[in-house]
Amino acid sequence: MESRRFIPYLIPGILGLMLIVIIPATANLGLSLTSWNGVGQPTFVGLTNYSTLLQDKIFWQSFGNSIAIIIAMAIIPTFLGLFLSAVLFDYIAPRFGSGSSSASRAMIYLPQIIPIAVAGVLWGFILQPQTGLLNTVLRTFGLDGLAQNWLGDPKLALSTLMVVLVWLQLGYTVVVFMAGMSRVDPSLHEAASLDGAGWMRRFREVTVVTLKPEIAVVLLTTTVSALKVFAPIYVLTSGGPGNATTVPSYFAYYQFFTTMKVGYGAAISTVLAVVITVIALAILSYQNRSADA
Amino acid sequence: MTASPSTAPVKASRSSGRSALNQRTPGAWIVFLAIGLFSLAMILPVLIAAMNSVKTSAEYAQNGPLALPQGIDVSNITEFWLQIDFTGKLVNSLLISLGAMVLGVLLSVLTSYAIGLGKMRGRFWILALFMIAFTLPQEALIYPIYFMAKAVGLYNTQISVVIVVGVLQSAFGIYLLSSVMATIPAETLEAAKIDGAGRFRILVSIVVPLMRPTIMVLATFFFIWTSVEAQADDPASSLQFYRAALRLRRELFAPGVPLVQRDLGEDLVAFRRGDVLVVGNLGDRPHPLPDGAVLLASGPLDGGAIPPDTTVWMRG
Numbered sequence: 001m002e003s004r005r006f007i008p009y010l011i012p013g014i015l016g017l018m019l020i021v022i023i024p025a026t027a028n029l030g031l032s033l034t035s036w037n038g039v040g041q042p043t044f045v046g047l048t049n050y051s052t053l054l055q056d057k058i059f060w061q062s063f064g065n066s067i068a069i070i071i072a073m074a075i076i077p078t079f080l081g082l083f084l085s086a087v088l089f090d091y092i093a094p095r096f097g098s099g100s101s102s103a104s105r106a107m108i109y110l111p112q113i114i115p116i117a118v119a120g121v122l123w124g125f126i127l128q129p130q131t132g133l134l135n136t137v138l139r140t141f142g143l144d145g146l147a148q149n150w151l152g153d154p155k156l157a158l159s160t161l162m163v164v165l166v167w168l169q170l171g172y173t174v175v176v177f178m179a180g181m182s183r184v185d186p187s188l189h190e191a192a193s194l195d196g197a198g199w200m201r202r203f204r205e206v207t208v209v210t211l212k213p214e215i216a217v218v219l220l221t222t223t224v225s226a227l228k229v230f231a232p233i234y235v236l237t238s239g240g241p242g243n244a245t246t247v248p249s250y251f252a253y254y255q256f257f258t259t260m261k262v263g264y265g266a267a268i269s270t271v272l273a274v275v276i277t278v279i280a281l282a283i284l285s286y287q288n289r290s291a292d293a
Numbered sequence: 294m295t296a297s298p299s300t301a302p303v304k305a306s307r308s309s310g311r312s313a314l315n316q317r318t319p320g321a322w323i324v325f326l327a328i329g330l331f332s333l334a335m336i337l338p339v340l341i342a343a344m345n346s347v348k349t350s351a352e353y354a355q356n357g358p359l360a361l362p363q364g365i366d367v368s369n370i371t372e373f374w375l376q377i378d379f380t381g382k383l384v385n386s387l388l389i390s391l392g393a394m395v396l397g398v399l400l401s402v403l404t405s406y407a408i409g410l411g412k413m414r415g416r417f418w419i420l421a422l423f424m425i426a427f428t429l430p431q432e433a434l435i436y437p438i439y440f441m442a443k444a445v446g447l448y449n450t451q452i453s454v455v456i457v458v459g460v461l462q463s464a465f466g467i468y469l470l471s472s473v474m475a476t477i478p479a480e481t482l483e484a485a486k487i488d489g490a491g492r493f494r495i496l497v498s499i500v501v502p503l504m505r506p507t508i509m510v511l512a513t514f515f516f517i518w519t520s521v522e523a524q525a526d527d528p529a530s531s532l533q534f535y536r537a538a539l540r541l542r543r544e545l546f547a548p549g550v551p552l553v554q555r556d557l558g559e560d561l562v563a564f565r566r567g568d569v570l571v572v573g574n575l576g577d578r579p580h581p582l583p584d585g586a587v588l589l590a591s592g593p594l595d596g597g598a599i600p601p602d603t604t605v606w607m608r609g
Contacts, residue, residue, distance in 0.1 A: 003414065005492060006411030009403045009492075012403055016456070017426055019441075020434070020457050024438050027437035028433045028434065103332070104332040108335050119338070122342050123338060126337075179506050230432070273430055
């Protein structure tokens, strides 16, 4: 009974969700059953787009690449971010002042605030095969053999992209974790250290345990962002060379706006939406169960 | 837990300044240095860009992007600023980002209050429903939202961007806040209830202050995400342009009419098909428009001239 009184607080959110998400997503589902080039009347074709999709090699390859992107955008940033924020928060800050830990956090967060198009140009300066910083430095030290065409070589492009994605994403996890740490009662740490627990032990048994909600949120949101990733791929490789770095979102975009197969693009984005939602729900229900336990 | 304070042996001497546990040992300096170098490496790409923005074009062409600048030349920056009306774009982007931030935070706080503290039945599924806004790939929404915004006359307006971005972002906020709100001790809320505080009072005077660090982070994220997005190309306006070009192709070009290349001078690429002329400016200076009526342009035309990187469709 009591909980029903909270319903008014849900109304604005539900209205917005209906208008901006549910209705358009339903319309997109409808479009996925048609053949349409963006103008004129769509023709109903039933499930043709979906059966084409199942046999589309590039579509499957794009999902395979998503796994690499999840490692680069979700797994590595979460673990590295957790470790870095713990070092900053309760190793650097107590010894060298919170100014130095804040400065470091701001520097790590910087990639998040520059427009992605600019980030693409910046990495171009570094990765350009002839005049780029990385290859120039390697050649200066006589390591010519290590100089590569970082984004142009199909064997290397995905790994290079992964490094850039870690760079982009790390600031997000560090900022969320450091905000979470200031929520944790400092006396817990003090008690543990007075008890003789070393830094690593406090990290494992105090920090990680108390940050559970934030870790779940970060893992879920970064995994979803990794599956949806579009802009960094668009500015860095456009899915190339060949289809070496293509991802489902980019593939859908390509069908929507380059080949103008809107129905096919709608089918790809519908499948992607279902996959992401299922994965997100799985993580969410796991988090829910461990929170209730 | 690993320790309880009452039984802990006191090892640290709590004299003035840092406690014995937090001394700057050589090991601590090594960690400090490593973190410093890592942070510098993170901003290295931006440092290189800043270095290049103060070089002259000639210097850049001669020495490449990595040489140290010989002096500070701000003409690149001022020229860029004036050329694309950066002040106008900045004000526009600020307004949109602030609007989307306020809407996003409001929706997040209200909804997560109901989900995180209301303990409603089926709250997992309510949260899951809101998460769809976050899990749906945005390209799935572009076409339908474009038609809806057109239908109500809000296409390409700031208010439509604020609403769309605010609602989409709030999914993240609802999720983050309701996860963290669940950690508020029940006794705190019970105490307030006994004091006779209503739900709205509890939200404003207890929940929001307790959640302040997380709400601040949320507001910062929303603001930054929106301004980063707003500076990228608006896909809906590209869509509008492509649709117009496709429509023109259907309306104007009879099948079988040959395409003829026209020479309109250096920098310009031009084709004529029937009575339609397509001119693209690949140079870096504006060129005067040929005679005829403009049907469509890929960018704003500047007083009868085609700006660089712009294509015009004309009849005549």
